[in-house]
Ligand code: HEC
């Protein structure tokens with residue numbers, strides 16, 4: 001399937017929106033008094049303190065609804081062919097399950113679409129961390145010539161403004177005309193509702209000892225000890241939010257230098273952001289260039305010490321894992337699949 005063929009599922013947005021509104025109410029983020037402690041409200045395992053909402057983009061249900069529409073609307077491209085959801089599809093764990101993405105007029109980029117799940121817990125966005133917020137991130141693909149393909153921000157605003165009901169929705173949400181900032185804020189607010197927690201791992205950590213089977217428990221031990229994965233895939237969202245060189249793609253003729261492109265610091269050559277491992281079984285293929293097809297192969301890649309190159313992270317070295325330990329680790333990674341995003345489906349109707 002072409003990534004831009006979003007399934008036209010006629011699903012009522014009601015269950016999803018209801019879930020979001022309840023979540024926000026419980027978190028005390030909308031103007032209704034929370035009756036439960038915020039801790040109890042995000043799916044198990046996710047940290048409320050890390051749920052980052054910028055002061056200038058408060059979450060409201062109307063804003064989230066607007067962002068939901070914009071995110072799925074293919075009219076956010078000059079020829080009505082590409083939406084955010086073309087490359088970050090709900091039923092592909094909010095990726096496109098392609099090594100690299102395909103944008104407007106079938107053009108392919110050089111990097112793999114990361115998941116939108118749990119982005120609320122991160123500050124920097126993109127594999128190289130070049131965007132400092134989800135708001136800033138959301139603007140980039142719209143004017144990227146090989147993604148949504150608008151020639152400039154004014155063209156994006158003009159297109160959205162040409163749709164009467166969008167003009168009305170922007171009035172209702174921002175008390176203003178359609179602007180690029182408004183588009184980015186609404187989309188970012190929506191993205192902050194795309195979360196995953198309450199995995200078997202989280203239930204195990206919370207004391208439900210039977211939540212993980214024996215193999216998954218062995219895999220967890222390998223993950224934390226012999227595998228040394230936890231040094232980088234750290235904390236509740238399994239990322240240190242830092243950049244490391246594992247050697248992925250470094251043997252290419254003109255390797256993607258990743259973080260170096262942002263900092264121009266020699267030590268950042270070939271370094272990419274540590275991605276979350278939540279929902280990882282849904283988001284194949286793996287790595288910034290989509291070069292590793294399966295979790296089995298990812299684990300084996302680490303076991304042999306990554307791909308040696310001049311700037312390989314000192315944290316990456318051969319692990320000496322047995323075949324059984326590799327399998328156990330994969331079983332554990334799959335136990336990180338959680339809940340919180342599955343109800344999010346394309347809107348039934350779009351503004352006219
Ligand atoms: C043509 C495919 C395509 C489209 C359309 C697209 N993206 Fe992406 N998205 C990508 C790719 C590829 C990356 C990684 C690029 C990079 O890191 O340099 C990315 C990165 C991201 C990230 C950063 C995730 C992370 O882990 O750092 C977010 C968030 C995101 N996109 C949201 C959106 C939103 C919102 C839209 C619509 C406004 C959108 N994308 C449209 C392919 C796409």
Ligand code: HEC
Pocket residue numbers: 223227228229230231232233243244245246247248271272273274275276277280283285286287288289295298299302303313315316329
């Ligand atoms: C030195 C830090 C570091 C260590 C140690 C580390 N990782 Fe990673 N991991 C990363 C980075 C950075 C990436 C992305 C690299 C890239 O795309 O070039 C990544 C990517 C991944 C991916 C693919 C994620 C995706 O969305 O494509 C998986 C799965 C993964 N790591 C699992 C593990 C496991 C299992 C271990 C332990 C054996 C481990 N990692 C150890 C930093 C690390």
